[in-house]
Amino acid sequence: MILEEFLQIVGLITLTVFILIFIVSILILIIGYILLKKDRLIFPNLALFLMDNFYSILLKVFLLIGTEDTFYRVGIEFYNKYYEDAFKKAKNKVLVLPHCLRDSKCPAKLTPNGVECIFCGRCKIGDIIKVAKENNYKVYIVPGSTFLKRILKEEKPEAVFGVACNRDLFYGMNMLSRKGIPSQGQPLLRxxxxxxxxxxxxxxSRLKNLR
Structure with missing residues (x-):
C-alpha cells in the first residue's frame, strides 16, 4: 500500500515536471520569436544549445502554436542572427546555391564540383556569382545535400552561406552549427x-554586407 502511494506521488511529480517543461518551452518559443523579430536574442547560448540538439522536440511544441514552415523560418532567422558577427570575421567563405535556381533550359553541365555556370544570362545565377567572387566567396551550385558534405570535407570553409528552401536550409544550418561552422542563409521565395x-x-546586398 505504501509502495503504491509512493509510485503515485512519483508519477504525479513526473507529470507535473513534464507539464512545466512543456509550458516553459512554449513560452520560450513565443518570447524568443518576438525578440527575434525585434533583432534581439534571449539567452543566445542556451537557445543555440536547444536549437542544435533538441530541434525535433521544439518543432513538435511549435506545431501547437504555428506551422512547420514557420518553425524553419524562425530557426533560420535565429542562426542568421546568432552567427552574423562570426560569419563576418571568417576569411574562407563559400556560397552554396541550389541548382534549381537555373533556367529550365540551362546549358551548364554538372561536374564533380557541382554545376559550372557559363554565364549565359538565362538566369540570375551568373550575376550572383560575380558579386560573390568580388567579395571573396567561393561559389558552388549543388544538386543536393551530399555535395555540401563534400564541400565541407574538401574545402574546409570557415563559414558557409546557403540558399535553399526553408526546410533544407534549416537542417543545413543546424548541421553546420553542430560542427561549429558559422553560417548565413537566404530562403527561396519559391x-x-x-x-x-x-x-x-x-x-x-547581404553578400556584400557580410564580407
Whole structure:
C-alpha cells in the first residue's frame, strides 16, 4: 500500500515536471520569436544549445502554436542572427546555391564540383556569382545535400552561406552549427525542383554586407 502511494506521488511529480517543461518551452518559443523579430536574442547560448540538439522536440511544441514552415523560418532567422558577427570575421567563405535556381533550359553541365555556370544570362545565377567572387566567396551550385558534405570535407570553409528552401536550409544550418561552422542563409521565395526563385537584390546586398 505504501509502495503504491509512493509510485503515485512519483508519477504525479513526473507529470507535473513534464507539464512545466512543456509550458516553459512554449513560452520560450513565443518570447524568443518576438525578440527575434525585434533583432534581439534571449539567452543566445542556451537557445543555440536547444536549437542544435533538441530541434525535433521544439518543432513538435511549435506545431501547437504555428506551422512547420514557420518553425524553419524562425530557426533560420535565429542562426542568421546568432552567427552574423562570426560569419563576418571568417576569411574562407563559400556560397552554396541550389541548382534549381537555373533556367529550365540551362546549358551548364554538372561536374564533380557541382554545376559550372557559363554565364549565359538565362538566369540570375551568373550575376550572383560575380558579386560573390568580388567579395571573396567561393561559389558552388549543388544538386543536393551530399555535395555540401563534400564541400565541407574538401574545402574546409570557415563559414558557409546557403540558399535553399526553408526546410533544407534549416537542417543545413543546424548541421553546420553542430560542427561549429558559422553560417548565413537566404530562403527561396519559391521552392520546388525547377525554376525556383530567390530575392536576388537582397541576396547580393547581404553578400556584400557580410564580407
Amino acid at each position: 521552392d520546388g525542383c525547377i525554376n525556383t526563385l530567390v530575392d536576388v537584390d537582397e541576396l547580393i
